[in-house]
Amino acid sequence: MAQIGQFALALAWVVTAYSIVASLLGIHLKHDKLVASGRNAALGTFVCITTAIACLGYLFAVSDFSIKYIAAHSNRDLPIYFKVSSIWGGQEGSLLFWGWLLTLYSALVIVQNWRKHSAMMPYVVAVLMATSFFFTSMHLFIVNPFNQTVFLQSNASPLPFVPSDGNGLNPLLQDAYMVIHPPMLYLGFVGFAVPFAFAIAAMITKQLGDTWIRTTRRWTMVAWMFLSIGIMLGGKWAYHELGWGGFWAWDPVENASMMPWLIGTAFLHSVMVQEKKGMLKVWNMVLIILTFIMSIFGTLLTRSGMVQSVHAFAQSPVGGYFRAFIIVALSGALYLLFDRLPYLKSENQMESIVSRESSFMFNNLILLAACFAVFWGTMFPIISEAATGSKITVGPPFFNKVNVPIAIFLMFLTGVGPLLAWRRASTNSLKRNFLSPAVIALASGVALYFRGVQHFYAWLSIVMSIFVTLTIIREFYKGAAARSSGTGETFLEAVVNLTLRNTRRYGGYIVHFGFVLLFIGWAGQAFTTDAEGEMGIGDTLSIREYTLRVDKLGIEDTPNYASDKATMSLFEYGKKVANLYPEKRLYKAGQEKQPTTEVSIYSSAKNDVYVVFQGGTGDGKKAIIQVFYNPLTMWVWIGGIVLVAGTLIALLPNKKTILRRRPEIESKEERKEVEKTV
Amino acid sequence: MQRRGIVSKLLLFLLIAATSVSLAADRQHVKELGQKFICVCGTCNQMLTTCNHFGCPSSGPMLAELAAQIDEGNSDESIVARFAEKYGLTVLSAPPAAGFNLTAWIMPFIALVLGALLVVYFVRQFRARWASVPVDVDVTKYQQKVEEELKKFIPED
Numbered sequence: 001m002a003q004i005g006q007f008a009l010a011l012a013w014v015v016t017a018y019s020i021v022a023s024l025l026g027i028h029l030k031h032d033k034l035v036a037s038g039r040n041a042a043l044g045t046f047v048c049i050t051t052a053i054a055c056l057g058y059l060f061a062v063s064d065f066s067i068k069y070i071a072a073h074s075n076r077d078l079p080i081y082f083k084v085s086s087i088w089g090g091q092e093g094s095l096l097f098w099g100w101l102l103t104l105y106s107a108l109v110i111v112q113n114w115r116k117h118s119a120m121m122p123y124v125v126a127v128l129m130a131t132s133f134f135f136t137s138m139h140l141f142i143v144n145p146f147n148q149t150v151f152l153q154s155n156a157s158p159l160p161f162v163p164s165d166g167n168g169l170n171p172l173l174q175d176a177y178m179v180i181h182p183p184m185l186y187l188g189f190v191g192f193a194v195p196f197a198f199a200i201a202a203m204i205t206k207q208l209g210d211t212w213i214r215t216t217r218r219w220t221m222v223a224w225m226f227l228s229i230g231i232m233l234g235g236k237w238a239y240h241e242l243g244w245g246g247f248w249a250w251d252p253v254e255n256a257s258m259m260p261w262l263i264g265t266a267f268l269h270s271v272m273v274q275e276k277k278g279m280l281k282v283w284n285m286v287l288i289i290l291t292f293i294m295s296i297f298g299t300l301l302t303r304s305g306m307v308q309s310v311h312a313f314a315q316s317p318v319g320g321y322f323r324a325f326i327i328v329a330l331s332g333a334l335y336l337l338f339d340r341l342p343y344l345k346s347e348n349q350m351e352s353i354v355s356r357e358s359s360f361m362f363n364n365l366i367l368l369a370a371c372f373a374v375f376w377g378t379m380f381p382i383i384s385e386a387a388t389g390s391k392i393t394v395g396p397p398f399f400n401k402v403n404v405p406i407a408i409f410l411m412f413l414t415g416v417g418p419l420l421a422w423r424r425a426s427t428n429s430l431k432r433n434f435l436s437p438a439v440i441a442l443a444s445g446v447a448l449y450f451r452g453v454q455h456f457y458a459w460l461s462i463v464m465s466i467f468v469t470l471t472i473i474r475e476f477y478k479g480a481a482a483r484s485s486g487t488g489e490t491f492l493e494a495v496v497n498l499t500l501r502n503t504r505r506y507g508g509y510i511v512h513f514g515f516v517l518l519f520i521g522w523a524g525q526a527f528t529t530d531a532e533g534e535m536g537i538g539d540t541l542s543i544r545e546y547t548l549r550v551d552k553l554g555i556e557d558t559p560n561y562a563s564d565k566a567t568m569s570l571f572e573y574g575k576k577v578a579n580l581y582p583e584k585r586l587y588k589a590g591q592e593k594q595p596t597t598e599v600s601i602y603s604s605a606k607n608d609v610y611v612v613f614q615g616g617t618g619d620g621k622k623a624i625i626q627v628f629y630n631p632l633t634m635w636v637w638i639g640g641i642v643l644v645a646g647t648l649i650a651l652l653p654n655k656k657t658i659l660r661r662r663p664e665i666e667s668k669e670e671r672k673e674v675e676k677t678v
Numbered sequence: 679m680q681r682r683g684i685v686s687k688l689l690l691f692l693l694i695a696a697t698s699v700s701l702a703a704d705r706q707h708v709k710e711l712g713q714k715f716i717c718v719c720g721t722c723n724q725m726l727t728t729c730n731h732f733g734c735p736s737s738g739p740m741l742a743e744l745a746a747q748i749d750e751g752n753s754d755e756s757i758v759a760r761f762a763e764k765y766g767l768t769v770l771s772a773p774p775a776a777g778f779n780l781t782a783w784i785m786p787f788i789a790l791v792l793g794a795l796l797v798v799y800f801v802r803q804f805r806a807r808w809a810s811v812p813v814d815v816d817v818t819k820y821q822q823k824v825e826e827e828l829k830k831f832i833p834e835d
Contacts, residue, residue: 243730244728244730245728246728249725249728350801353798358797361797361801365790365793369786372785373786373789376785377782377786380773384773384778384782387778388777388778390767392770393716393723393768393773394773396771397713397714397772398771401772406790612730
């Protein structure tokens with residue numbers, strides 16, 4: 001099976017190279033069959049890489065430890081679902097998985113667009129396959145997942161051998177969230193290759209209207225949504241698995257996913273200006289180029305270990321190749337952009353600083369500033385070492401201090417932007433739209449302050465959240481009320497139909513509301529408290545309104561791991577609300593036994609009680625238990641779900657309005673007029 | 679005699695209460711100051727106060743050292759300086775705002791301000807071009823009409 005996988009990789013490499021050459025040569029020679037052959041080769045690449053990844057999956061399933069990658073990342077007693085996730089548990093497999101998703105996206109794009117965009121598609125194929133060629137080369141020559149396990153003899157010559165068992169999967173990755181988090185993240189990273197390929201194709205073919213943007217809008221949103229899900233699941237995994245009480249630590253690898261997400265968010269907003277007003281064409285090109293480059297940079301950060309990270313599970317000397325690819329892709333794209341500047345002129349002019357267009361520009365500015373701050377902080381240890389010769393650390397305090405004010409300002413724009421009119425907003429409309437939400441938010445802020453919410457940033461976040469929520473509600477109310485009076489629908493029907501009739505706009509508002517919830521969850525983290533104690537059976541530990549009592553201390557032994565486990569009762573104001581089972585596990589696979597913390601969490605809308613089994617006391621009679629009281633954490637996850645739901649709604653095609661027959665709306669003209677208003 | 683007993687019990691109670699308050703305050707102080715440091719074990723790269731990796735050889739002794747220095751009555755600044763001297767600048771969880779490392783703090787905001795100026799410049803440049811078109815009375819009248827018509831066609835979202 002390994003030979004089939006190896007052969008599939010080699011074939012993929014040849015077919016990918018052929019696809020690039022055939023596509024470009026076919027266009028140059030105006031030879032349709034050659035172009036079609038390039039397209040078919042791209043589909044063939046998908047088949048080859050699918051075969052390779054299926055072979056790798058099979059090798060994991062049968063525990064074939066003659067393959068180095070299998071021996072290094074699994075063991076016989078590993079449950080089958082973790083064996084599947086082991087495919088992306090290490091360097092070689094994760095890059096193969098990246099490459100496979102790219103060929104999958106490429107195949108889908110070809111099937112969907114080949115006929116619709118016949119002039120652009122050969123270039124799209126060439127760009128996607130050029131990216132794929134880089135990854136296929138990496139799979140084949142640098143980080144081949146089908147290399148044999150070898151034993152180095154005394155004369156340093158390798159001797160193939162088959163170990164009796166594997167080293168096992170990194171215990172931190174043996175978590176349900178880790179089964180799904182990397183695929184989501186990669187679907188996001190890789191997905192940005194599609195709009196990038198279309199942007200490059202649009203520049204090459206000089207089709208620089210908004211066709212490429214309209215074509216790739218949904219692809220961009222899909223990539224953005226997957227990246228959002230990936231980031232959220234990563235946070236959820238960190239919260240459950242790392243056991244330090246939080247979900248975001250500004251680790252370089254976390255930052256790596258945040259950077260393309262921030263620029264991708266800016267791109268999703270600024271394309272609207274191009275679609276509506278024919279403006280910001282150069283800017284949109286810059287954004288999508290940067291988004292793609294940041295996706296590759298994110299993969300580089302994760303996989304190269306160039307910056308020290310708790311998440312850098314697999315590190316190898318792939319950094320140089322990635323850096324070379326980034327330099328080539330970035331210079332090529334920028335050269336093309338400069339060359340095509342005359343074709344990217346604005347069709348309209350910015351009329352006022354107080355307008356929807358300029359609010360989008362400020363939104364872009366803030367998102368880019370946030371991205372720059374994250375990039376700067378992540379890379380600063382390297383920059384500082386190069387400049388001063390001394391190593392330094394850039395940890396959470398830096399990122400929080402720099403990014404929190406930026407994020408709060410972004411939240412403010414989230415509320416303001418959608419309510420400004422295109423072209424220019426009059427003073428009256430500003431008053432009409434903003435006065436009441438601003439007054440209510442400020443009044444709530446005063447009330448919150450006197451209720452004890454006195455942490456400045458947390459207070460400001462909540463006030464902004466109230467303000468944005470009110471503006472969103474106002475938008476839904478205004479639209480639904482107009483629709484209801486025009487169509488005779490009930491208010492609820494009107495809300496649903498309003499949303500379905502303009503999914504992008506109202507889906508977008510729902511996404512914004514998701515952010516509001518995320519902000520509320522983040523604000524809650526400012527009020528986290530913790531307690532720690534050595535606890536024997538019957539001992540209690542109190543934190544705020546909760547009391548924990550140890551009911552049982554025991555040992556659990558499974559084929560994969562052994563664990564020290566506490567069974568605890570949780571009481572809220574003296575009433576039992578849950579049983580909790582924090583554990584300390586010791587995974588058996590490999591020469592070095594690896595311990596992990598399995599926290600136990602009681603979640604409610606108000607707060608989480610997060611219990612960590614820190615270890616045992618010296619005499620082994622008591623457990624060291626740490627408990628965190630994390631306010632409002634659940635809203636982070638709910639916010640994530642709402643954000644994804646909003647994106648899914650925005651992805652739906654708009655529903656055409658079917659007005660109910662009403663006697664007073666008789667003529668066609670009148671009906672049209674009503675449709676216009678609703 | 680009985681009164682003396684009550685007073686001594688009360689003093690004992692106050693002493694115990696004061697001790698527990700002082701311990702609680704120390705714990706909070708250790709936690710707050712500990713956020714200025716990173717665990718130097720070289721593998722976890724976590725904040726000192728959140729480092730929880732099993733059998734960490736560094737975080738426990740570092741926290742104990744931190745608590746001891748607080749108990750000795752040293753100021754936060756001197757403790758930070760001592761840690762930086764002993765473990766190197768990498769022990770600090772954020773770069774010191776001095777020398778070259780000051781750029782870490784100011785660059786994001788410089789970028790933000792420059793970006794904002796660019797946006798304002800961009801918008802003003804557009805408006806200046808718009809305003810430079812000569813307009814006579816009749817054209818203004820028609821322009822208003824065009825504006826009104828345009829409002830009907832430009833979608834709100």
